[in-house]
Amino acid sequence: MGIGINIEDMEKAFLTNNNIMYQYIEPELNRQLTLVDSEKSFTNFVQKELLSAIPSGHFSIDEMSKKLGISSRTLQRNLSAENTSYKEQVQAIQKSMTFSYLRLNLSTDEISYLVGYTEVNAFLRAFKKWTGLSLTEYKNKNR
Structure with a gap:
């Protein structure tokens, strides 16, 4: 690497x-x-890189592997060795970032964009999948 x-x-x-x-x-x-x-795990290293890559919109597996100086296959293999996948790590970071941005009272459009979604509806579906609640329900429950 x-x-x-x-x-x-x-x-x-x-x-x-x-x-x-x-x-x-x-x-x-x-x-x-x-x-x-860091925690000396490859997954932790990828997560740190994703934190800066996701808001820029440049976080495809090809873009990330290029940034890390390894092939996409090696990236996938290294994550698989730690019982995870690139998709799981992207979603974990997006979820974490979403909850941080919610605490800052950012709009749904802003959060959606900052966590790498090009369509707000796709972000809202992902949020419901993560929490079992719509974004509005979550905000009302956590005020």
């Missing part, structure tokens, strides 16, 4: 703070550090 980083190389100091090479690899280093600091 991506660039392999050797611990011994990480401990070597750059000669200057303005090193062009450092500016080039810094984003990848930060991504790798996030992965190391």
Whole structure:
């Protein structure tokens, strides 16, 4: 997955703070550090990437695998090894984001867009599937 980083190389100091090479690899280093600091599961790493990808609308499995530097099949295989799928992870993050946005009192249209739905009705059907309640029923119950 991506660039392999050797611990011994990480401990070597750059000669200057303005090193062009450092500016080039810094984003990848930060991504790798996030992965190391996280729960150390591939699923957790994918979830973190989905949190930023879903609002942008660029979260298809092909787009995500390209972002991670692996094939779509490898992405699916790694998630399957952790007893989940890409679709399940997208839905879990969309659901989590939805409840966060509901606490911010965003409109249904805004929430639908931010969690990656192009049609509000598709979002409303998904919400009912997640909760067993319509969005209006959920809002009334949780006021």
